[in-house]
Structure formats: structure tokens, C-alpha cells
Amino acid sequence: MSTLALMSTLGRRDGDRSGLGMLVIALLTVLLAVSVLVSIVIGPTGVGLPHLIAYLTGDLAAMDQQNRIILEAVRLPRTGMGLLIGAALGVSGAMMQGLFRNPLADPGIVGVTSGAALAAVIAIVLGPTLLFPLQAFFGEQFLPLMAFLGGLGNTLLLYAIATRNGQTSTTALILSGIAIAAMTGAATGLLIFIADDRALRDITFWSLGSLSGATTAKIVAILPFVAFVLAIIPFVARGLDALILGDAAAFHMGVPVQRLKRLTILAVAAACGATVAAAGSIGFIGIVVPHLLRLAIGPAHRFLLPASALGGAALLLLADTVARTIAAPAELPIGIITAILGAPVFLMLLLGRQGRQAMEGL
Numbered sequence: 001m002s003t004l005a006l007m008s009t010l011g012r013r014d015g016d017r018s019g020l021g022m023l024v025i026a027l028l029t030v031l032l033a034v035s036v037l038v039s040i041v042i043g044p045t046g047v048g049l050p051h052l053i054a055y056l057t058g059d060l061a062a063m064d065q066q067n068r069i070i071l072e073a074v075r076l077p078r079t080g081m082g083l084l085i086g087a088a089l090g091v092s093g094a095m096m097q098g099l100f101r102n103p104l105a106d107p108g109i110v111g112v113t114s115g116a117a118l119a120a121v122i123a124i125v126l127g128p129t130l131l132f133p134l135q136a137f138f139g140e141q142f143l144p145l146m147a148f149l150g151g152l153g154n155t156l157l158l159y160a161i162a163t164r165n166g167q168t169s170t171t172a173l174i175l176s177g178i179a180i181a182a183m184t185g186a187a188t189g190l191l192i193f194i195a196d197d198r199a200l201r202d203i204t205f206w207s208l209g210s211l212s213g214a215t216t217a218k219i220v221a222i223l224p225f226v227a228f229v230l231a232i233i234p235f236v237a238r239g240l241d242a243l244i245l246g247d248a249a250a251f252h253m254g255v256p257v258q259r260l261k262r263l264t265i266l267a268v269a270a271a272c273g274a275t276v277a278a279a280g281s282i283g284f285i286g287i288v289v290p291h292l293l294r295l296a297i298g299p300a301h302r303f304l305l306p307a308s309a310l311g312g313a314a315l316l317l318l319a320d321t322v323a324r325t326i327a328a329p330a331e332l333p334i335g336i337i338t339a340i341l342g343a344p345v346f347l348m349l350l351l352g353r354q355g356r357q358a359m360e361g362l
Helices: 001-015 020-043 049-056 065-099 112-126 132-162 172-194 197-208 217-233 231-245 247-252 256-278 285-297 301-325 332-350 353-360
Strands: none
Touching: 001 112, 001 256, 020 049, 020 065, 020 285, 020 301, 020 332, 049 065, 065 217, 065 231, 065 256, 065 285, 065 301, 112 172, 112 197, 132 172, 132 217, 132 256, 172 332, 197 332, 217 256, 231 247, 231 256, 231 301, 247 256, 285 332
């Protein structure tokens, strides 16, 4: 029996997609392993599979110094950071879509992207002048730190605005997010207007996203935030399933709705803020990957969340491989590749029946 036939059979059995969900997770795990291998081996300077095997087995005599340096300083950190960022974006998108009961929701809806973008532009434009003491103190970590604090601070502000008497209104959160995004966008535009040519180049490159600055230090910095959002999957999956029926129904089913909202929003904000700080803005992964998987395996979050993490990581690693090889030795910003891949898929989903229903729910 072919894989497609097996998936169809598993998906039809009494409406239970558990078997299909486990199969998709297994297939995505294999895809991720292949993506990791491709990301490490393929690039402008080829590092052959024998060299990688020799490095992993400790047989350093079988590889030259150049390949070892490429692996340790470039490929392994870049692959590791891409894996973490892709997983964080994928699972964060699935959580936001479940929380807002809308398959077109995105982590940016809670203000992470707009807040991080404003803070990053402030760091780039004012870092050499008004904020020079801070820039000198933090060094290369100044921009990522500012972006992270901007994203997290914006999210906390939105959450405070949308919460009254301990109750967080989803509608108020979305509308407040639109208003805050407009204000931060205006401030960002003003800073871009006064920026010099150097700052404009840095802003453009950062806004399109890239893994080129991957280092072990950045991986260590974002690892706790990504690990946190992945670790809460078992604790929020059942609650997100219940939220499909509405807040009131979920509450009567024993789900602590407000605690679930706080935990999910803060975890997504921290994880996405850290990833945006490390690699800039990378779009569409948080929307397209969870949406496609939901169409394939259904809305059960115990399968959807881990599958989204695996799918997001695999997609980002493959997109990064394309970005650094398609125009070698130059490198395209990875945001261009994810937009080229994701935008057409997103439009098809948007024009479909479920997409129109989702738009009605925004």
C-alpha cells in the first residue's frame, strides 16, 4: 500500500485521525532529519558527507582544516539556529490559530513582530549616537536584545490593554494589536526617514531575515525560550482543543481559560521575540505550516503542535539552503524565499472555503 493510500485509510477510520497524526509526525521527523543533513552538507563551499561522518565520529584526521572550520563555525551553528527558529515559528503559529480559533492567525497578532521591528530600528538608527553607551556595553548583542525586549514589551502592553477584571478579550487583543501596530509602524517609518545609508541597508537586511549571523552564543540565548514554548505543548493541547467550542464551553469542561491564554500568549511572545531578535523577520512559516497540517491531520493539538514544530523547522532549513545557494557566493535574505514559497500557498488557502470562513472570524 502506498503512503498516500495508507494516510487516507488512517484518516477515514471512524473519523479518528490519531493514526494519521502519528504517521505525519513520523514522516516529518524523517523530513527534518534529511533537511538537517542537507543544510549541513550543501552550500557555496561543499562539505561532503564523508567529512561530516568523520567529524561526528571523531576521525578528524580524515578531514582537512578548512572543512572542519566551515562545519564548526558556520554550518552547525546555522543549522542549529534554523532548527530552533523554524520549530518556534511553526508551533507558535499553531498555538495562535488554536487560541484565536482562526486558522489564519499568526504570532504577529500579539504584537511581537511590530514591537521587535521598532526596537531593532531604534538600535540600528540611534545605536551609534544617542544609545552609544548601551551599544558599547552590549556589543553585538545590543540589536538582538533590543528586538527581544521590544517584542515582549509590546505583547505585555497589548495583554494589559485587552484584560479587564482578570478576563482577556480576544477581540480586544486583536483590535488593540492593529492600533499598536499602526503606531509602532509610524514610529518605525519616522526613524527610517532620518536614517543614513548605512542604517537603511542594515534595516532592510534585518527586516527580510537571515541566519547568516548564527553563532553558538545566539543558539544558547534563544534555546530557553524555544524550549519553553515546546515544553508547554502537553499542557496546552487539551485546552486549545476545548477552546474550539468557545471560552464558556471550555471553562465548563474544566479548562482554566484565562491561565491558558496567559501562558500561551507569553510563551509565544517570548519564543518569537527571541527568534526575531536572532534572525530578523521571517514570514509565512507560522501561518502556512500549521494551516496545511490542520487540513491534513485535523485540529487535534496533541498532534498538530508537534507536527507544526517539525514542519516549521524542516521548511526553514530547506529555505535557508536555497537562500545561500541559489545566488552563490551571494546570499539572499531568507525572508524572500519563505515569501516566495509561502505567499502563493497562503493565497490558495485564503481563497478556499475554510479561508473565507476564517476571514469572517477575524
